[in-house]
Amino acid sequence: MDKLLTPSAGQTHLLLGNEAIVRGALEAGVAFATCYPGTPSSEVPDTLYRLRKESPDKVKYYFEYSTNEKVAMECAAGAAVGGLRTLCTMKHVGLNVAADPLMTLAYTGVNAGMVVLTADDPSLFSSQNEQDNRFYARLSGLPMLEPAGPAELKAMTVYGFKLSEELGLPVLLRTTTRVNHARESVTFAPLGKVKTKAEFKKNPFRFVTVPAVSRQLHLKLLKSYEQAQAISEASDLNPITGKGKLGVIVSGVSANYVQDALDDLGAKNQVKVLKLGLSWPLPEKKIVKFLKAVEKVLVVEELEPIVEQAVKALAQQNRLDLPIAGKGPGLFSRAYEYNPRLVRDVIAHYFGFKYKGTTALKLDDTPNLPGRPPNLCPGCPHRATYYAVKQVVGDQAIHPTDIGCYTLGLLPPISMADFVICMGSSVSSSGGLNRATGKKVVSFIGDSTFFHSGITGLINAVHNNHDFTLVILDNGTTAMTGHQPNPGVDTTAMGDPTTHIDLEGVVRGLGVTHVTTIKPFKVRASIEAIKEAVDHKGVSVIISKEICPLFGRRIAPKSRKPFQVNLDKCKGHLDCINKVACPAMFKEEGKARINPLQCIGCALCAQICPENAILPVKAEG
Amino acid sequence: MKTQRIVNVGVGGQGNLLASNLLGQAALEAGVPVVVSEIHGMAQRGGVVESAVLLGGAKSPIVSDAEADIIVSFEPVETLRILNKAHKGTLVITNTRPLPPFTVAIGQAPYPKPDEAIKFIKKKVGRLVAFDGQELAEKAKNPLSLNMVLLGALFAVGELPVPVKTMKKMIKQNSKERFVEANLKAFDLGFQAAAGN
Ligand SMILES: Cc1ncc(C[n+]2csc(CCOP(=O)(O)OP(=O)(O)O)c2C)c(N)n1
Ligand code: SF4
Numbered sequence: 001m002d003k004l005l006t007p008s009a010g011q012t013h014l015l016l017g018n019e020a021i022v023r024g025a026l027e028a029g030v031a032f033a034t035c036y037p038g039t040p041s042s043e044v045p046d047t048l049y050r051l052r053k054e055s056p057d058k059v060k061y062y063f064e065y066s067t068n069e070k071v072a073m074e075c076a077a078g079a080a081v082g083g084l085r086t087l088c089t090m091k092h093v094g095l096n097v098a099a100d101p102l103m104t105l106a107y108t109g110v111n112a113g114m115v116v117l118t119a120d121d122p123s124l125f126s127s128q129n130e131q132d133n134r135f136y137a138r139l140s141g142l143p144m145l146e147p148a149g150p151a152e153l154k155a156m157t158v159y160g161f162k163l164s165e166e167l168g169l170p171v172l173l174r175t176t177t178r179v180n181h182a183r184e185s186v187t188f189a190p191l192g193k194v195k196t197k198a199e200f201k202k203n204p205f206r207f208v209t210v211p212a213v214s215r216q217l218h219l220k221l222l223k224s225y226e227q228a229q230a231i232s233e234a235s236d237l238n239p240i241t242g243k244g245k246l247g248v249i250v251s252g253v254s255a256n257y258v259q260d261a262l263d264d265l266g267a268k269n270q271v272k273v274l275k276l277g278l279s280w281p282l283p284e285k286k287i288v289k290f291l292k293a294v295e296k297v298l299v300v301e302e303l304e305p306i307v308e309q310a311v312k313a314l315a316q317q318n319r320l321d322l323p324i325a326g327k328g329p330g331l332f333s334r335a336y337e338y339n340p341r342l343v344r345d346v347i348a349h350y351f352g353f354k355y356k357g358t359t360a361l362k363l364d365d366t367p368n369l370p371g372r373p374p375n376l377c378p379g380c381p382h383r384a385t386y387y388a389v390k391q392v393v394g395d396q397a398i399h400p401t402d403i404g405c406y407t408l409g410l411l412p413p414i415s416m417a418d419f420v421i422c423m424g425s426s427v428s429s430s431g432g433l434n435r436a437t438g439k440k441v442v443s444f445i446g447d448s449t450f451f452h453s454g455i456t457g458l459i460n461a462v463h464n465n466h467d468f469t470l471v472i473l474d475n476g477t478t479a480m481t482g483h484q485p486n487p488g489v490d491t492t493a494m495g496d497p498t499t500h501i502d503l504e505g506v507v508r509g510l511g512v513t514h515v516t517t518i519k520p521f522k523v524r525a526s527i528e529a530i531k532e533a534v535d536h537k538g539v540s541v542i543i544s545k546e547i548c549p550l551f552g553r554r555i556a557p558k559s560r561k562p563f564q565v566n567l568d569k570c571k572g573h574l575d576c577i578n579k580v581a582c583p584a585m586f587k588e589e590g591k592a593r594i595n596p597l598q599c600i601g602c603a604l605c606a607q608i609c610p611e612n613a614i615l616p617v618k619a620e621g
Numbered sequence: 622m623k624t625q626r627i628v629n630v631g632v633g634g635q636g637n638l639l640a641s642n643l644l645g646q647a648a649l650e651a652g653v654p655v656v657v658s659e660i661h662g663m664a665q666r667g668g669v670v671e672s673a674v675l676l677g678g679a680k681s682p683i684v685s686d687a688e689a690d691i692i693v694s695f696e697p698v699e700t701l702r703i704l705n706k707a708h709k710g711t712l713v714i715t716n717t718r719p720l721p722p723f724t725v726a727i728g729q730a731p732y733p734k735p736d737e738a739i740k741f742i743k744k745k746v747g748r749l750v751a752f753d754g755q756e757l758a759e760k761a762k763n764p765l766s767l768n769m770v771l772l773g774a775l776f777a778v779g780e781l782p783v784p785v786k787t788m789k790k791m792i793k794q795n796s797k798e799r800f801v802e803a804n805l806k807a808f809d810l811g812f813q814a815a816a817g818n
Contacts, residue, residue: 014642014649014657125660149656149682182682183642183657185649256680341685358708360687361745367737369702370730372632372722374668408666413727577727583667586726 002051005058007191015186017179018043020150021117022051024157025061025087028113029192032079033063034072036452037481038091039126040180041119045089046482053495060194065484068423068452069094073101073116080114080170081207083198085161089117092133093422097453099136102170106140107217108207109168109224112198113161120176122302122337128403128422130335132303137172137280141221143228144172144280145237148255150184152277156237158189163231163278167224174279176302178253178337229281237277238286244270246351247294249287249311251276254300254338261344265353282310291320298350299326302338325350373411378584379600381546382406382473384520386414387580387604389442389471392530397440398433402426402454404446404480405548406473413581416444424453431466441468442534447503448478448486455510461539462511469533469540474503475548483551493555507541514540521546523607549600562599562617563606565592569613576605576614622654622677622782626684627775629672630703631695632720636768640693641672643795644772647788648676658682667723669699676782691779693771695754696720697738710747714774714815715739716754716767750778750818757810763803773811778818785812 003013004023015023021044025033035045045065052059062079066072069090076088090098095118102116118136121127137144145160147153156173164171205213232238242262248271250258255275262268274290276282291297291314299308308326315324327334331346341357348355376383386409401407401417402425410417419429426443427450434441445454450472458470478484485491490500507515514536518526526544533540562584572590576582582605584598594605596617606614627644631637638659648655656679659672673684687708694700694715707713717735725732743749754770761770769792776785789805796804 012649014645014655016659149680177660178658178682181659183645183659184655184682253682256682259680339683339685340679340681341688358687358710361704361707361709363704363745365741366701366704367733367741368730369698370722370724370732372667372669372698372724374633374666375723377666405666581723581727583723583726586721587728 001055001058004047004051005055005191006188009188009190012185012187014183015150015154016043016183017150017153017175017181019047020154020186021157021173022047023186023188024154025115027154027189027192028158028161029085029194030061030087030161031084031194031196032076032086033061033088034066034076035089036066036069036072036094037478037484038094038119039481040121040175040177041089041091041117042481042484043180044117046484060196065486067487069098070101073098073105076114077101077105077110080110080112081108082200083111084195085113087115087117090119091127092118092120092131093127093129094118095133095136102136103140104209104214105170106142107209107214107221110164110170111168113164114170115157115160115164115173116170117173117175119180120174122176125177128420130303132306133174134279134306135304137174138306141225142169142172143167143232143278144174146174146252146277146279147179148253148275149179149182151186153179154186156277159237166231167228169224176253176337225281229284232278232281232283233285235278235283238275238283240272240274240290242268242272244272245295246271247274247290247297248272248300248347249274249276249290249297249307250300251279251307252302254302254343257338257340257343258300258347260340261347264344265348265355267351267353271351276307279307282307284314287311288314288318291315291318291322295322296351297322297324298347299324300332300338300343301326304334374408375411375581375583376405376408377550378582378598379549379602380405381475381520381544381548382409383414383580383582384523384546384602384604385471385473385526385544386416387608388520388523388526389530390414390416391527392534393440393442397442398437400426400429400433400441400443402445402449404449404473406444406446409444411581413578423449424457427454427457427470428460430468430470431461431464434466434468440534442471443468444471444473447472447474447476447488448484450503451487455506458507458512458539459510465538467538469536469542471542471544472503472507474543474545475551477548477551479548479551483548483554503543507543512539512541514538515543517543517545519546520544521602521604523604549602560599561601562594562596563601563603563614564594564596564617566613566615567591569611571611573610575610576608579608580604624675624677624679625690625779625781626679626688627674627676627691627693627779628684628689628703628706629674629693630699631670632699633667633670635670635695636765637670637695638672640768640772641674643791644674644783644788646795647783647791648674650791651783651787653782654678656680656682669702671703691775693775695767695771697735698722698733700742701733701738704742704745707746709745712748712750712778713742713746714750714771714778715742716771717751718753718755750774750815752814752818754811754814757814758807761803761807761810763800763807766800766804766807769804769807770811773808774815777812777815
């Protein structure tokens with residue numbers, strides 16, 4: 001049995017932050033969980049999915065990968081209004097998609113604990129922006145918890161359900177990559193009892209948000225906000241530690257950097273620290289008291305100066321004129337994550353402490369290092385699709401693309417990604433780009449992304465008579481974020497009792513008349529089909545259907561049949577290497593070579609080679 | 622307890638995250654305060670993978686520039702790339718077997734000469750332990766056990782507060798049955814290679 005399912009209290013394990021959320025939810029007796037995956041949140045749903053699969057008799061919660069974050073939020077809202085303890089997880093940009101239901105769910109409130117995880121990604125390790133989702137607490141009026149590490153993350157998940165029930169509101173749990181993806185020792189409390197059925201009492205004056213009702217509900221939310229603020233004032237999640245006449249106000253993972261910095265600087269007796277764990281509503285009275293007890297304050301918060309500005313406003317209201325700083329030259333930046341040295345340096349500089357740390361090496365004489373960008377895997381079907389499309393449209397078409405493994409088609413030699421802003425934007429922006437430029441537009445979207453938010457864009461395109469070709473890269477999984485299922489996936493191999501939705505049927509149902517499904521490793525046939533689609537006036541769709549081999553091998557292991565280059569036949573054109581950049585290939589003495597440990601035998605290069613020099617290893621003998 | 626800041630760097634698929642996780646678990650078992658951090662995401666697709674293990678009581682999960690006490694690198698070019706984390710007292714343990722990135726294979730960029738790379742690192746940092754760890758992994762009969770080889774080397778020269786016995790126990794507990802023997806062998810070979818250094 002998995003350690004996370006240990007029923008009793010007492011054991012201590014080294015848990016990933018995201019595993020700590022799962023344990024916390026289990027200790028709180030979570031009964032319902034929804035998500036849309038996205039780094040750095042994905043291990044939460046993936047762990048819930050795995051536990052349910054591995055130990056169906058031990059696990060009592062319902063879990064689903066929802067179609068997108070809005071759907072996840074609404075499905076979770078139904079369960080929480082229906083009286084079940086509910087967890088809903090997503091990455092930071094996912095909350096943009098789910099913002100619409102969230103804002104009004106704050107009005108209706110919930111009938112059982114509901115925790116919403118928003119996992120931010122300062123420094124954009126795997127995201128399209130680094131927006132600061134602490135703003136969503138301010139925007140929605142909902143309370144927010146901000147853990148500094150995995151142990152707190154577990155504790156705050158448990159507390160989040162309790163707080164949610166106390167207030168009758170969903171609670172936002174806001175993490176950052178360094179909290180989700182840190183490991184530390186976490187001590188278990190017993191697993192909670194799970195209530196799996198509840199009763200929904202109809203109450204249109206609370207749950208049907210017509211204007212007349214919502215006018216009242218808004219006032220009620222403002223009342224709840226006051227109640228939440230009183231809780232925040234008294235909460236031991238907002239502790240003051242240390243002593244002295246200098247002050248630091250801090251939240252999130254930075255609290256750890258501050259602790260270490262004060263240790264290194266030997267300044268524990270000169271600096272008081274107010275840590276904001278229940279960071280919204282702000283404990284204003286506590287902050288004012290803190291300001292009155294110190295002479296100078298530094299606010300340490302990654303990304304936007306949200307707390308800093310609030311603290312400055314409080315100081316002004318209370319006629320306090322002590323220096324308060326956070327962002328600015330010589331201090332902190334609004335971009336990127338912080339680190340221990342940066343925080344130590346800024347604290348030392350701002351308060352005038354001396355510290356002699358290690359010096360950086362002089363590295364300006366480092367030899368030029370070859371880059372190591374991520375690349376599509378050997379045998380990735382996306383590479384074959386890109387190759388075929390390029391044979392048809394050359395470099396002349398515009399390629400709106402989308403978010404997934406296939407975004408790596410950005411890199412040379414493929415270079416077929418021209419515009420992407422968010423999931424689904426490939427489809428909707430295609431019409432705009434085509435009408436603005438009159439140019440041929442061939443856009444790309446993955447299957448998971450198509451179900452997530454491509455469908456509405458495609459309906460729009462058909463309805464408004466746009467003119468472009470959409471290529472749906474149907475690799476049967478959500479590869480980028482760790483191979484989660486999506487509505488188009490046939491999950492029978494995985495033993496899931498879900499219904500598989502036929503992509504081609506959906507596309508036809510949306511009114512697209514020119515739809516062709518291709519097998520991208522049949523290069524010649526694919527090129528023919530793409531040619532016809534591109535020549536079609538209006539919206540045409542190509543579904544390029546081939547399983548992601550990394551995923552395919554995991555669900556149904558089979559042996560690889562690598563290819564090799566016949567060096568007598570190879571004339572050194574190197575088309576194979578230069579046109580598709582498969583990582584299993586390399587150049588030696590002017591000829592192409594294939595690393596048999598990496599090649600999975602997709603045969604794309606064999607079809608590109610004008611000399612027919614690339615053959616299966618066996619056939620060569 | 623003195624804080625030890627250890628950075629592991631390698632290429633997707635080399636098992637660097639597992640090495641950090643296992644070291645973290647061994648520390649926990651031995652009662653040594655520990656935090657580990659990982660960056661997931663692009664790991665599967667051949668990019669650089671970095672993780673950190675902080676032993677001895679630091680709360681921060683990451684290691685800043687010029688503050689690594691130990692760097693364990695799975696690939697020589699990545700050793701060069703991560704030297705910004707080193708200072709002149711840093712102990713660097715590196716595998717010397719190149720795993721050229723694709724940019725080299727297609728002739729976009731040259732791969733630095735291995736001996737010169739090693740010489741360069743030696744000049745910059747306090748102590749360098751460099752050997753062909755991949756060869757030892759192959760000798761241990763699990764080509765994917767480079768992470769175990771490097772853990773062995775780390776235990777030989779890193780003066781860690783975690784007993785070797787505890788580390789081996791964690792390796793045993795967390796390896797698939799059929800790899801236990803090879804992984805422990807790989808650990809020992811790495812240990813010997815570094816201890817003689
Ligand atoms: C709103 C939003 N939610 C989640 C993500 C994280 N994310 C990035 S790509 C992706 C899915 C990719 O799946 P698919 O479109 O099938 O392409 P594949 O990776 O399989 O090629 C997800 C969930 C995101 N970037 N934005
Ligand atoms: S994980 Fe799958 S979809 Fe992603 S690059 Fe690799 S083969 Fe392609």
